[in-house]
Amino acid sequence: MNNGWLRANTLHHSAFRDLGRLVAEKERLGLTVSLCIPTLNEQATIGKEVVVFRSELQQRYPLLDEIAVIDSGSTDKTLEVAAGFGADTYLASDILPQMGPKRGKGENLWKAIYQLRGDIIVYIDADIKNIHPRFVYGLVAPLVYRPEVKYVKAFYDRPLASSGGVRPTGGGRVTEILVRPLFSLFFPELSQIIQPLSGEYAVRREVLEVIPFPIGYGVETSHLLDVYTRWGMDAFAQTDLDQRIHFNQPTLNLGRMAFTILQTFLSRAESLGTIAELPDLNRVLRQFQAHDDEYETVEFELTDEERPPMIEVPEYRRMRSSSDVTQPG
Amino acid sequence: MVDSFADILARLPAYAETVRRLDDILLTNLVMVAEIPSPTFGEHQRVQWVLDRFNEYRLEHCSTDEGGNALGILPGRTGERNILVVAHLDTPVDENLDHTVAIEPGLISGVGLADNSLGAAALVTLPLVLSGLGIELDSNLVLMGSTRALGRGDLGGTRFFLNNTDLQVDTGLCLEGVRLGRLSYASIGMLRGVIHYRLPDEYDWTRFGAGGAIVSMNDIISRILEIPLPRRPRTAVVFSSIEGGGPGSKVPTHAELQLEVRSDSGDIVNDLQRRITNIATEVAAFAGGEATFEVIARRRPGGLEFSHPLPERARDILTALDLPARISPSTAELSAFVDREIPALRVGLTSAEYLDEEREQLQIAPIAIGITQVVALLQAIDQGYCRDE
Numbered sequence: 001m002n003n004g005w006l007r008a009n010t011l012h013h014s015a016f017r018d019l020g021r022l023v024a025e026k027e028r029l030g031l032t033v034s035l036c037i038p039t040l041n042e043q044a045t046i047g048k049e050v051v052v053f054r055s056e057l058q059q060r061y062p063l064l065d066e067i068a069v070i071d072s073g074s075t076d077k078t079l080e081v082a083a084g085f086g087a088d089t090y091l092a093s094d095i096l097p098q099m100g101p102k103r104g105k106g107e108n109l110w111k112a113i114y115q116l117r118g119d120i121i122v123y124i125d126a127d128i129k130n131i132h133p134r135f136v137y138g139l140v141a142p143l144v145y146r147p148e149v150k151y152v153k154a155f156y157d158r159p160l161a162s163s164g165g166v167r168p169t170g171g172g173r174v175t176e177i178l179v180r181p182l183f184s185l186f187f188p189e190l191s192q193i194i195q196p197l198s199g200e201y202a203v204r205r206e207v208l209e210v211i212p213f214p215i216g217y218g219v220e221t222s223h224l225l226d227v228y229t230r231w232g233m234d235a236f237a238q239t240d241l242d243q244r245i246h247f248n249q250p251t252l253n254l255g256r257m258a259f260t261i262l263q264t265f266l267s268r269a270e271s272l273g274t275i276a277e278l279p280d281l282n283r284v285l286r287q288f289q290a291h292d293d294e295y296e297t298v299e300f301e302l303t304d305e306e307r308p309p310m311i312e313v314p315e316y317r318r319m320r321s322s323s324d325v326t327q328p329g
Numbered sequence: 330m331v332d333s334f335a336d337i338l339a340r341l342p343a344y345a346e347t348v349r350r351l352d353d354i355l356l357t358n359l360v361m362v363a364e365i366p367s368p369t370f371g372e373h374q375r376v377q378w379v380l381d382r383f384n385e386y387r388l389e390h391c392s393t394d395e396g397g398n399a400l401g402i403l404p405g406r407t408g409e410r411n412i413l414v415v416a417h418l419d420t421p422v423d424e425n426l427d428h429t430v431a432i433e434p435g436l437i438s439g440v441g442l443a444d445n446s447l448g449a450a451a452l453v454t455l456p457l458v459l460s461g462l463g464i465e466l467d468s469n470l471v472l473m474g475s476t477r478a479l480g481r482g483d484l485g486g487t488r489f490f491l492n493n494t495d496l497q498v499d500t501g502l503c504l505e506g507v508r509l510g511r512l513s514y515a516s517i518g519m520l521r522g523v524i525h526y527r528l529p530d531e532y533d534w535t536r537f538g539a540g541g542a543i544v545s546m547n548d549i550i551s552r553i554l555e556i557p558l559p560r561r562p563r564t565a566v567v568f569s570s571i572e573g574g575g576p577g578s579k580v581p582t583h584a585e586l587q588l589e590v591r592s593d594s595g596d597i598v599n600d601l602q603r604r605i606t607n608i609a610t611e612v613a614a615f616a617g618g619e620a621t622f623e624v625i626a627r628r629r630p631g632g633l634e635f636s637h638p639l640p641e642r643a644r645d646i647l648t649a650l651d652l653p654a655r656i657s658p659s660t661a662e663l664s665a666f667v668d669r670e671i672p673a674l675r676v677g678l679t680s681a682e683y684l685d686e687e688r689e690q691l692q693i694a695p696i697a698i699g700i701t702q703v704v705a706l707l708q709a710i711d712q713g714y715c716r717d718e
Contacts, residue, residue, distance in 0.1 A: 047432040052360055055353035084434050086353070129429040130364055245429055 006192050009149070009237040013138030016145075019061040022137060026144050032065045033140055033202075034118030038108035040072040042126035043081050049124070049131045050085040056133040063137060068116055069126075070095070070108040078126075090115055096315060102305055105199075106219035113208050113310040114319070120144075121208060125199035129245040138239040139202035150207045150235040151227050153193055154200035156244040172197065173251075178258045179221060182265055186274050187225065189233050196224055197261075200241070207235070209310040217257045218264025218304040225268045252287055259285040260304045334642065334714040337705050338649040344704055345650075347462050349697040355454045356432065356693065358382065362453075363439050363446035366424035369482040372397065375418040375449065379474040382453040388472065396489030399474035403456050403466075405711070410468040411496045412710055413671075414455065414703075415487055415662050416448035416504040417478030426687065438690040443681045447506035447691060449474055451678055451700055458700055459707075466711040471496060478662060480521075483626035487665040500639070500710045501673030502703065503662040506691065507684065509699045510652040511677035513659035514640040515632030516667040517563075518598040520590040522624045524549060524609050526573075528582040529619065542584040543573045545616045550586065552608040556601065562593035566601065591660070595629050628664040632673075639672050639715040646705045650698055672717070676702060 016022055026033065035053060039046060050067060057063045069082040069089045079089045093101045095111040109123055120143050124135055139152045175197050183191040190196070197220050211226040213219055227235055249257070263283070269275040285300045310316050331337050367375040379399035383391040388401030399418070420441035422428070430439035439446075452472055459466070477485030491498065505511070526542050526549070550568065558564045566588060573584025590601045606622045613620035633640055640656075647654045659675045666673035678699030680692045709715050 043433070044431060047434070048360060048430065051353050051432055052357045055357040059354060081434060085432075129431075132361065245427075 001188055001192075005189070005233050005236075009234075010194070010240070011138075011142060011237060012240045013134040013242065016137050016141035017134075019057075019063065019133075019137060022141050022144060023061050023063050026063060026140075029144065031120060031144060032118045033063060033120045033122065034112070034116035035064050035067045035136060036109065036112035036116060036121055036123050037067070037069045037082075037087070037126050038072070038105050038112075038123065039069050039074060039078045039082070039126045040105075041074045041076045041078060043074070043076040043078045045129060045131070046078050046087075046126050047081045047085050049126060049128065050082050050087045052131050052133060053136060054086050057136055063140060065118055066116060068112065070112055070115065072103055072105070072108060096313065098315075099307075099313070102215045102307070104215035104305075106213045106215035106304075107307065109219060110213035110215070110307045110310065113205065114313070114316050119205050120202055121205065122202035123200060130243065134241055135200055136202075138241050139200060142237040142239065143202055143204060146237070148234055149237045150204045150231060151223070151237075152202045153195070153224075153236065153238045154198045154241050154244075155193075155195035155238050156198070156242065157194070157240050174254050174258050174261065178261060179265075182262075186269055187228060190224055190228055192233070193224060193236065194238055196220060207231075209316070212309050213307040214264050214304040215307060216302075216304040217260040221261050222264050222268055222306075225265070225272070229272055255287060256285060256300055256302060259300075260302050263302070264304050331708055331712060334645070334709055334712075337708050337712075337714075338645065341646070341649050341701060341705060344462055345697055345701040348458055348700045348704070351454065351458055351461055352693065352697060354457060355450055355696060355700070356437065358454050359437065359442070359447055359450035360430045360432070362449045363430045363442055364428045366422070366426075366428050367418055367420050367441075368422070368424045369419040369477055369479045371424060372418045372476045375399075376474060376476065379418065379449065379453055383472065386453070386456045388456060394490060394493070396486045396493075397476040398486045398490050400490075401472050403459070403470040403472065405466045405468040405470065407467045408469050410499045410711075411471050412466070412468050412500050412502065412707060413471045413473060413496075413498045414452060414502045414504065414707075415473045415475050416452040417445050417486070417662060418449055418474045418476060419479050419482060420444060420446065421479055421685070432693075435693055436690050437693055438688060440687055440689060442689055442691050443506035443684055445478075445504075445506050447678055447696070448504035451504050451696075451703065454700070455703070458704060462704065464704065464708065466707060468499070468711045469496075470707070471498070475662065481625045483521075484662060484665045487662050488668070491665055491669045491671070498669075498671055500715065501663075501666040501671050502706060502710075503659075503666075503673065503675040504703065505661070505675060505677050507679060507681045508655065508677040509679050509695045509702075510647055510655045511675070512640060512643055512647065512654050512656050513661075513663055513675040514635075514637065514643070514656075514673070515658050516628050516630060516664040517658040517660060518590075518592045518595045518630035519626070519628040519660040519664075520598050520602055520624060521569075521626040522588060522590075522602070522605075522622055524586045524588070524605070524620060524622050526584045526586075526609070526613060526618055526620045528617070540616070541574070541580040541582070542618065543581045545612055545618055545620075546571065546573060546584040546586055548612045548616075549609050549620070552612065553588075553605055556604055559597065562597060564590075564592040564594070564597050564601075566590050593630055593658075598627075598630075628660050629668060631667040631670075632658075632663065637672065637717050639674060639710070639717075642709045642715050643674055643676070643706060646702055646709070650702060652698070652702075672715070674706070676706070678703075
């Protein structure tokens, strides 16, 4: 594998800082862009995200046509705060209610395809402490400037100090221990995605509406596999957004995340014929806790349910029948 | 175009309403600048950010000077006069602290917001505010994010600019985050210094009274406190920080005491400097140590009279905004203007809680009033209502 894709499709947000030019190109192409922020109890950070994006990317430079918060049922003031600062707010359960409720970040991302209007949807997590407009324009710009790119993924690589020579870079713990080894074994080209699990990406609607959505931790992995197998590596780009400050997850949470991602991966690999005849997989993850000298097992039944491609949902097809809806392939 | 000072006052409610609509832009600028650590002598990233903003807002002559200040000019219609608006870009916050900012309804929190990220955010937002209000000044508006204001910086950035610019600066306006209603138009005399106390390596620990550097520093403090200070002119000695010794149970061989002498009289400041130097030297001589009094910043007293039209108009504007004027002397940027005998004011922009703590919080709603105050002041200065003819 040569480094051709890595060189051509790995970008840095600073290349797109001329927002006037970016907006002019977006308008010339007649594109619309929607921002979706999926939330669950994010009142501490959501206000800042909305203020920063609204003022910089709507009021000053109209890159975003809408800013939407899609919430999984927060028990804090997430929706109230977001609405107070000017975001459109939705409860995921109120969107396509006839499809029944499911709870998970992927559910919110999937329902955004139905609810939001943009030709491009950019997803930004709500827990970013050092939010900056680059998180949006760094991901949207490659889609505006390069028609062949369909899916732009964020990565974060800003060392505190560098001698200018070779240094290691990559993703978080689950990426380096689980996802990159899996990709390297079965889909080597995909291992060039530096942070496959990052929660920030911008995607063309024509792609989003034809891929299925796991509703839990597996959504990013399944996206990469589905887009790759359908359009190849050239559909991807990745943008370095420098530094992302957020709350780190404890290791046990990462174990549950890895368990779900592994299920999604195996299921996709089987359906693609990469792995044949998997046995019925156990869906229970066992972790442990101790009370004084006693150890006990804590069991988690973890199954990543999946939503179908949005294009297969009749309500969506009806809603968009007057516009250019991609036919399911 | 305004036709009287009363006309400016009459427009304040409408100004405040328009400024409030720009809250998001100001808050975003505040978030972005506040999250850039900017210790004194390490302001370069903030300077670059301010310059980027000035360029985006199409100011002219966007540049840095040799003092490291970020400068931009919003040209006036006639350009016959120059108003310099300054916000210092350095903060008293350790650069290793978490600088992320949080916003919740009505409040913004984070380190260094009041001193002086809000001033910097207001500075860069000012061109948009004036444009949003449809105000075009006759005077050139020179905007400067200054460096090296605090501590050992000793107003280095502003002093450099005022000492070296070719522009004739007619009036100065210094923006500070807090507090709304604060009004400074005069500078008190001030001397900021550090007493360094050290015992030599060959110190004889068996000599009578040997107690280590901290004990000696304690003696120095006690002796300074015995100096009789006059009630008029108002005078004070403020001990700012003390540190000394090290870990473990060793007798400390070094200590440092930072202090400030403040007085309405420059002669008294000079006299206190001499006395403190003598005390430190005397205590050190008796204890067998070495002491020096290093002066790291100095201000001379001066400024405008209470009745000068500039502070008078400023008070009128605060009154019209339903704000009591909190008049206090300043030892900040204003002093650099005082040294050059340039009329200047220092104003605050909002209210705050937990000042100088990691949980520092600013109130968002009053910021629009604070900015409105600045706009009205600029118009009043521009139209000549603040000149002492």
